[in-house]
Amino acid sequence: xxxxxxxxxxxxxxxxxxxxxxxxxxxxxxxxxxxxxxxxxxxxxxxxxxxxxxxxxxxxxxxxxxxxxxxxxxxxxxxxxxxxxxxxxxxxxxxxxxxxxxxxxxxxxxxxxxxxxxxxxxxxxxxxxxxxxxxxxxxxxxxxxxxxxxxxxxxxxxxxxxxxxxxxxxxxxxxxxxxxxxxxxxxxxxxxxxxxxxxxxxxxxxxxxxxxxxxxxxxxxxxxxxxxxxxxxxxxxxxxxxxxxxxxxxxxxxxxxxxxxxxxxxxxxxxxxxxxxxxxxxxxxxxxxxxxxxxxxxxxxxxxxxxxxxxxxxxxxxxxxxxxxxxxxxxxxxxxxxxxxxxxxxxxxxxxxxxxxxxxxxxxxxxxxxxxxxxxxxxxxxxxxxxxxxxxxxxxxxxxxxxxxxxxxxxxxxxxxxxxxxxxxxxxxxxxxxxxxxxxxxxxxxxxxxxxxxxxxxxxxxxxxxxxxxxxxxxxxxxxxxxxxxxxxxxxxxxxxxxxxxxxxxxxxxxxxxxxxxxxxxxxxxxxxxxxxxxxxxxxxxxxxxxxxxxxxxxxxxxxxxxxxxxxxxxxxxxxxxxxxxxxxxxxxxxxxxxxxxxxxxxxxx
Amino acid sequence: xxxxxxxxxxxxxxxxxxxxxxxxxxxxxxxxxxxxxxxxxxxxxxxxxxxxxxxxxxxxxxxxxxxxxxxxxxxxxxxxxxxxxxxxxxxxxxxxxxxxxxxxxxxxxxxxxxxxxxxxxxxxxxxxxxxxxxxxxxxxxxxxxxxxxxxxxxxxxxxxxxxxxxxxxxxxxxxxxxxxxxxxxxxxxxxxxxxxxxxxxxxxxxxxxxxxxxxxxxxxxxxxxxxxxxxxxxxxxxxxxxxxxxxxxxxxxxxxxxxxxxxxxxxxxxxxxxxxxxxxxxxxxxxxxxxxxxxxxxxxxxxxxxxxxxxxxxxxxxxxxxxxxxxxxxxxxxxxxxxxxxxxxxxxxxx
Numbered sequence: 015x016x017x018x019x020x021x022x023x024x025x026x027x028x029x030x031x032x033x034x035x036x037x038x039x040x041x042x043x044x045x046x047x048x049x050x051x052x053x054x055x056x057x058x059x060x061x062x063x064x065x066x067x068x069x070x071x072x073x074x075x076x077x078x079x080x081x082x083x084x085x086x087x088x089x090x091x092x093x094x095x096x097x098x099x100x101x102x103x104x105x106x107x108x109x110x111x112x113x114x115x116x117x118x119x120x121x122x123x124x125x126x127x128x129x130x131x132x133x134x135x136x137x138x139x140x141x142x143x144x145x146x147x148x149x150x151x152x153x154x155x156x157x158x159x160x161x162x163x164x165x166x167x168x169x170x171x172x173x174x175x176x177x178x179x180x181x182x183x184x185x186x187x188x189x190x191x192x193x194x195x196x197x198x199x200x201x202x203x204x205x206x207x208x209x210x211x212x213x214x215x216x217x218x219x220x221x222x223x224x225x226x227x228x229x230x231x232x233x234x235x236x237x238x239x240x241x242x243x244x245x246x247x248x249x250x251x252x253x254x255x256x257x258x259x260x261x262x263x264x265x266x267x268x269x270x271x272x273x274x275x276x277x278x279x280x281x282x283x284x285x286x287x288x289x290x291x292x293x294x295x296x297x298x299x300x301x302x303x304x305x306x307x308x309x310x311x312x313x314x315x316x317x318x319x320x321x322x323x324x325x326x327x328x329x330x331x332x333x334x335x336x337x338x339x340x341x342x343x344x345x346x347x348x349x350x351x352x353x354x355x356x357x358x359x360x361x362x363x364x365x366x367x368x369x370x371x372x373x374x375x376x377x378x379x380x381x382x383x384x385x386x387x388x389x390x391x392x393x394x395x396x397x398x399x400x401x402x403x404x405x406x407x408x409x410x411x412x413x414x415x416x417x418x419x420x421x422x423x424x425x426x427x428x429x430x431x432x433x434x435x436x437x438x439x440x441x442x443x444x445x446x447x448x449x450x451x452x453x454x455x456x457x458x459x460x461x462x463x464x465x466x467x468x469x470x471x472x473x474x475x476x477x478x479x480x481x482x483x484x485x486x487x488x489x490x491x492x493x494x495x496x497x498x499x500x501x502x503x504x505x506x507x508x509x510x511x512x513x514x515x516x517x518x519x520x521x522x523x524x525x526x527x528x529x530x531x532x533x534x535x536x537x538x539x540x541x542x543x544x545x546x547x548x549x550x551x552x553x554x555x556x557x558x559x560x561x562x563x564x565x566x567x568x569x570x571x572x573x574x575x576x577x578x579x580x581x582x583x584x585x586x587x588x589x590x591x592x593x594x595x596x597x598x599x600x601x602x603x604x605x606x607x608x609x610x611x612x613x614x615x616x617x618x619x620x
Numbered sequence: 621x622x623x624x625x626x627x628x629x630x631x632x633x634x635x636x637x638x639x640x641x642x643x644x645x646x647x648x649x650x651x652x653x654x655x656x657x658x659x660x661x662x663x664x665x666x667x668x669x670x671x672x673x674x675x676x677x678x679x680x681x682x683x684x685x686x687x688x689x690x691x692x693x694x695x696x697x698x699x700x701x702x703x704x705x706x707x708x709x710x711x712x713x714x715x716x717x718x719x720x721x722x723x724x725x726x727x728x729x730x731x732x733x734x735x736x737x738x739x740x741x742x743x744x745x746x747x748x749x750x751x752x753x754x755x756x757x758x759x760x761x762x763x764x765x766x767x768x769x770x771x772x773x774x775x776x777x778x779x780x781x782x783x784x785x786x787x788x789x790x791x792x793x794x795x796x797x798x799x800x801x802x803x804x805x806x807x808x809x810x811x812x813x814x815x816x817x818x819x820x821x822x823x824x825x826x827x828x829x830x831x832x833x834x835x836x837x838x839x840x841x842x843x844x845x846x847x848x849x850x851x852x853x854x855x856x857x858x859x860x861x862x863x864x865x866x867x868x869x870x871x872x873x874x875x876x877x878x879x880x881x882x883x884x885x886x887x888x889x890x891x892x893x894x895x896x897x898x899x900x901x902x903x904x905x906x907x908x909x910x911x912x913x914x915x916x917x918x919x920x921x922x923x924x925x926x927x928x929x930x931x932x933x934x935x936x937x938x939x940x941x942x943x944x945x946x947x948x949x950x951x952x953x954x955x956x957x958x959x960x961x962x963x964x965x966x967x968x969x970x971x
Contacts, residue, residue, distance in 0.1 A: 055971070229970035239966065245956040247948040248719045250712075267966075271958040274944035274951070281951055283719040283943045288745040292712035295705065295742075299683075299716025302703060303724075304949040307716060321706050415967045418960040424953050457949070458701035458717075459724050462678040467694060467702040479694070 022135065023094065023114040025216035028058050028083035031090045032167065034097040035107045039071030041157035042099070046077040048181055049164050050410055054230055055177045057222045059085040062230070062410030063603060068255065068348045074103045081219060087376065087411065087527030089603040094217055095170075097163050099141070105129060116215065118166065120159075139166050144202045149195070158199035165203030169211065172218045175204065227415050233406035234310070236377035236416070237336060238263025240384025241308055242271060245424050246334070248307035250285045250296035252315065255348045256404040257338040260310035290315035294322040294333065301332045302468060304429065304457040306388050308334040313342045313355050316362060323397055324363025325470040327493070330444070330453065332391035332398075332427075334384070335359075339403040341601040350601025351404035353523055356577040359399045360551055366490060370500050371399040371551040375526035376406060378413045383549075385422070386505065393427040394500050395455060403572075405524040405603040428454040435461040442466075443477035444489055451496030497552060504550035507557055515544045517617070518564035519596075520557075522548040522578060524603065525570050531606035532613070539610070541619055543568075551581065558586045561593075568613065570596045572604050638674040646671045648695040653688060658810030658836030658851075659758045663695045665813050666727070666756075669820035670697060673868070681717055681724045685710040685739060688765055688838075689731030689758035708739025711746035714753050715937070721947040722938050725824060726753035732773035733763050736791045740772075743793075747800040747829055749937045754823040754830045757793050758810075760838035761849035768841035779846035792918070793833045798911050798929050803828035805910070805929040806864075809854050810836040812925070819927060821866035827888040828936050835923065854923055861899045861913065862926035867892040885930060904930055 032049075036042035043064075050062045061080040067073035080090050098107040098119045111117050113133045119125060121138025130136070145159045168175060178200060186193035238260045241249065251261045265284055272281040287293040293309045300307035311319065316337055326333050341347040342354050359371055372387055374380045380402055387398040428448075435441060435456060443466040444453045456464025466477045474485035475492070511518075521529040526547055533545055546560045561567055561582070569579045576595040583590050596612045598604040634642050646667045651660050670680065677699035684690035686707035693702040705713045714728050735743040735757050746755070761774040770778075773793065774786040797805045804826040808816045816834065823830025835854050837843045843850045848857075867884070868891050884892045885905075903909050910929040917924045944951070958966075 225971075229967050231970045243957055243963070245953045247951065247956065248716060250716060250719075267958075271962065272956070274946060275955060277945050279944040280942045281944055281948065281956060283938070283941055283948060285715060285719060285749075285937075285941070287712065288741050291709060292715070292742055292745065295709045295712025296716030296719065298705075299703070299713035299718070300720040300949075301716075302713070303681075303717045303720035303947075305720035307720065322709065325706050416963055418963045420960045422957065458681050459679050459721060462676075462699050465678055465699045465701055467704065469702075469704040470706060471704065 022216060027218055027220050028081055028222060030081050030094040030171075030217045031092060032079045032081070032095045032097065033093045033107070033110065034077045034079070034163065035100045035103050036075055036077075036160060037100050037102070038067060038069060038073055038075040040160055042075065042077065042160045044185075045160045045164050046079070047410075048161075048178065048185070049167060050079055050230065051181055052168070052173050052177050053079065053081055053219060054225050054412065055181070056174055056219060057225050058083060058219060059224050059412050060230070061087060061089065061412065063089045063405075064409055065602065066349050074100050083222065083224065085224060085412075086531045086606070088531055089528070089605045091605045091607055097167070099160065099163060118163070118170075137170075139203065139206055141203065144206060145199065148198065148202060154195070158195065161196050161199040162203035165200035166207050167203075168200065169204045169207035170215050172220070174221065225412065228412050229415060230410050231377045231413055232259070232408055232410060233374065233377040233380040233402050234260040234338065234408060235263040236380040236413075237310070237384045237400065237402065237407075239267055239416075240381040242267045243381070243418065244306060244385040244388040246306040246308050246388060247282050248285070248297070248300035248305045249282070249309070250287050250293040250300070250307065251309050251311070252287050252290045252293050254290070254312050254315050256340055256408050257310040257312050257315070257336060259408065260336055260338065290318040291322065294319040294335070297333045298322060298326050298331050301391070302458070306334075306392070306424070308336065308388075310336040310338065312338050312340045313358070314345065316355060316358055320363045323369065324365060324367050326397045327363065327367045327369065328365075328470055329468050330395040330455070331468070332395055334387045334391050334398050334400065336400045336402060338407040339401065347601045349404070351524065351603055352572050352599055352601060353401075353403055353525065354573040354577070354599070356401070356573070356581055359401065360581060368497060368552070369397050369399055370394065370504055371401050372505065373401050373522040373549055374406060375523055375547065376413060377411045378416060380406060381416050383505070389425040390500075390503060393425050393452070393503065394496065395427060395452060396496070396500075401523060403524050409603070428452055430454050430456050430464060432461040435463040438463060442475065444473065444475045444492070446475075446492050446495065449495075450499045451492050451494070452499060501552040501554065504552065504554070506554050507549055507560075508547040509556060509560055510545045511560065511563070512542070512544060515542045516565055517541070518544045518546060518560060518567045519570060520546045520548060520560075520567055520578070520582070521570040525572060528604045528606045528609055529570055532609035535606060535610050536613060539614060539619060541613060541617060543613070548578070551585065553582065553585050557582070558588060561586070561588045565592070566594060567592055568594050568596050568616075570604070570609060572598050574599045637671055639676060641671070641674070641677075643667065643671045645699070646677065646697050648693075648698045651695045653691065654840045656839040657688070658760060658838070659689055659692055660695070661810040661813060662756065662758055662816065662834055662836055663692055665816040665820055667696045668813070668817045669824065672817070673821055673824060675725050675824075679724050681726050682729065683710050683714045683717065683726065684729045685734040687731045687734045687763070689729055690734055692729045692758065708734050708737070709742055710734070711739070711742035711751070711755075715746060715749060715751055718751055718753065718937065719943070720949045722752065722943075722945075723947050726751075727824070728753055728755045730755065730757050732757060732759045732761060732771040732793070736772040736793060744796070744800055747797060747802045747831070750801070750803055750828045750934055750940070752827055752829070752936045752938070754820065754832065756820075756832045756834060758836040759793065759833055759849070760836050760842055761847065762838050762842040764838055764841060773849075775848040778848040779844065780842045781844050785846070793831070794928060795911065795914055797831040797833070798907060798914065801934075802831045802929070803931040803934045804830040804927075806830075806832050806927045807923070807925045808832060808834045809858055809923075809925055810834055811851055811855065812858075815860065815863065815925065818864050818866035822864055822887070822927060825866070825887045825889050825891045826930070826932065828932070828934055857921060857923045859917065859922045859924050860926050861902050861917070861924040862904050862928065864927040885932060887932060904928060907931070
């Protein structure tokens with residue numbers, strides 16, 4: 015077995031990228047999960063990115079494991095090792111290996127010489143042959159072939175076999191025979207490499223201690239858990255990739271933690287709606303009645319929900335809407351990521367409307383910002399968007415353990431109790447008694463004095479129907495006062511600033527990981543930049559100050575039209591000529607080298 | 621419409637219901653609909669029904685979509701909570717509201733445009749969920765607010781005041797309701813308050829989805845003799861197949877029904893609906909029977925009214941989803957938040 019040629023990459027420990035090409039529906043997801051977890055348990059920081067088709071079985075799928083001792087959080091575009099298990103994509107996979115890297119393929123069948131690359135090493139392992147000889151049945155042979163590559167990688171990279179065994183025993187605790195057969199498959203791959211390997215790979219892994227108090231989780235699971243911790247009781251949704259797993263997670267956690275003490279029934283109600291129009295209507299019905307309610311969706315769902323979102327803005331009802339953004343427009347690429355719905359969500363619905371948005375950058379922030387979103391929704395009596403995306407929502411992220419403060423009490427905002435209503439002479443729904451633009455609300459069924467009529471038609475400050483211009487205007491002007499109150503309440507940006515740096519970068523959400531990594535790499539190339547990570551909309555004044563302090567600002571985002579840049583110009587009235595864009599929108603997660611290259615090119619630093 | 625609002629006082633000797641409220645206490649603001657509109661008669665029947673049922677006004681939630689019909693919630697029980705939502709989407713609002721607080725009384729007011737065209741999807745699915753609510757379709761065969769276009773319930777050959785006769789097949793909400801599994805299906809006529817009040821009371825007391833299709837002539841656009849949704853046509857073609865009386869929990873069933881003709885059905889709150897069979901062969905607990913009878917009478921161009929179908933055993937949305945009997949909006953955070961210790965345990969699952 016030839017594993018080296020004269021152009022091989024220099025030796026590296028705990029720093030490499032492995033890309034696995036398989037066919038979806040063949041058990042590769044569990045094999046990839048096993049690989050990622052094994053590395054994580056060796057104490058090495060990892061990143062797991064899933065590139066999957068909008069399909070159930072038979073189409074190409076890739077999983078990328080980045081082993082990163084430095085603890086970077088983004089994808090890397092430099093692939094060291096490709097495990098090419100899918101003949102369909104072989105040519106493309108071969109081309110994706112960086113020069114000096116390795117390609118592992120199934121050598122059961124002969125490989126065309128036309129597919130040679132002399133700048134990389136090609137390793138043939140007869141996975142199919144090994145599995146046909148050792149397992150019965152087509153399905154099990156296919157599944158085991160995919161587990162076998164984990165064994166081969168364990169031998170090539172020196173992954174701890176005992177950790178793999180422990181993981182298998184945990185996964186198949188209730189199905190011992192499966193733990194046994196999976197281990198058998200792993201040993202087939204492992205032993206074959208050990209027996210035939212002549213030159214060990216210079217790229218290896220080694221136990222370190224950098225994953226203590228950390229977990230591997232995806233953003234949708236974290237957000238679903240956040241809904242449980244925020245006290246949300248009503249979830250309404252229409253299944254839509256890539257948001258579906260958020261509701262799945264909510265349901266899983268609810269089934270464990272949400273049994274009523276008195277009647278042992280559910281302290282939650284999940285409604286699978288007939289479409290997104292109904293899902294948001296259900297959320298509004300529920301929040302009108304005082305429950306915390308949410309809906310997870312993606313771009314197409316937002317388009318459908320827009321009419322009701324405007325209704326909620328104008329009639330001042332809370333709602334938490336998760337937009338797990340995917341590649342648009344239209345159906346677009348449902349299983350690819352983008353940050354492409356900023357303008358759509360910021361101003362969703364007809365008429366003068368605007369909505370607060372939160373931008374979590376990782377699963378931990380998905381958890382905490384979810385709780386924050388429910389508080390803000392109740393306090394501001396308006397829909398709040400949690401702007402996640404497929405990269406955060408569905409990929410495997412290493413994260414610090416989530417923390418919780420038992421002193422947390424949901425901030426319910428200005429909701430009048432029966433006692434408070436009793437003392438009032440008259441209750442008027444849309445009075446701004448406090449001058450912050452936020453009126454007091456009452457909940458149905460609480461007290462006879464709290465009755466009012468919720469409507470999306472023109473209304474005056476008393477809550478009555480109106481077609482009088484000045485009465486209408488008084489209410490929408492107050493909504494603008496509320497908007498400026500929101501500006502002070504939403505999360506502030508993270509700003510890293512040094513007077514000596516002339517250039518600033520702005521990023522948000524899932525672009526944060528790549529931006530942080532790029533800033534470190536740029537420093538090594540002699541370019542120091544300041545960084546402002548935006549966490550919410552409406553924008554905090556400090557973002558304007560950050561922009562004002564720089565001659566040049568680069569706004570990094572994952573869409574074609576520089577939507578964040580437009581939003582900054584619209585909301586903060588900053589000088590557009592100062593704002594330059596670094597854009598990435600092919601549907602794959604943004605990576606640091608792209609940002610580094612564009613900045614160095616633009617600043618003419620070789 | 622009435623131009624002079626009535627003063628909010630009533631005769632000191634006027635009757636009070638079980639919670640000490642008078643009929644006037646259940647009125648709303650003055651209607652802005654056209655004088656003679658069928659919808660206003662339905663409003664009057666609604667007021668009578670909720671007054672007689674002695675529902676606490678603030679425990680009543682009125683929901684609607686958009687259209688003439690959907691304005692109605694403003695015209696009854698001012699002291700209750702109203703939610704005038706967007707066009708055709710009232711069922712979703714009612715679903716969410718009920719999910720959060722199952723203890724309120726929900727009355728949805730819709731129209732033939734709101735339910736059978738733009739809102740057809742939500743109408744169908746709220747039936748499937750058997751949401752515990754009363755759903756009234758004020759059915760006049762035309763769009764009023766946009767000045768007289770045919771709606772999806774207009775019959776073939778029916779002719780509104782202006783323009784050619786309708787050529788498209790009608791959608792009948794009652795047949796749809798029975799086919800989709802509505803657990804209480806009735807049809808009434810706005811001009812027959814005596815029949816309407818017990819039908820509404822039955823729908824409110826029924827635990828599950830109570831569908832009431834009420835033919836309600838549009839005096840401005842569709843009350844000419846050639847219209848099948850006109851007062852004259854409905855009066856001529858109406859056939860009360862099953863009459864129903866509503867008997868509140870405490871009252872004895874009156875003996876005015878002859879043996880073999882009366883069939884009392886107990887509802888969940890202890891009240892009863894007594895079916896009085898006008899047609900001897902009719903069985904209102906048989907879905908198949910109700911459906912075929914409906915088809916036959918359609919063929920004969922009869923408009924059958926009354927309570928056409930009831931299934932009081934079906935699970936409502938909460939029973940199907942297993943949610944607590946305590947309204948979710950009233951459960952304290954203490955019981956909802958798993959806390960710090962559990963979070964630490966959860967973290968261990970992700971290593």
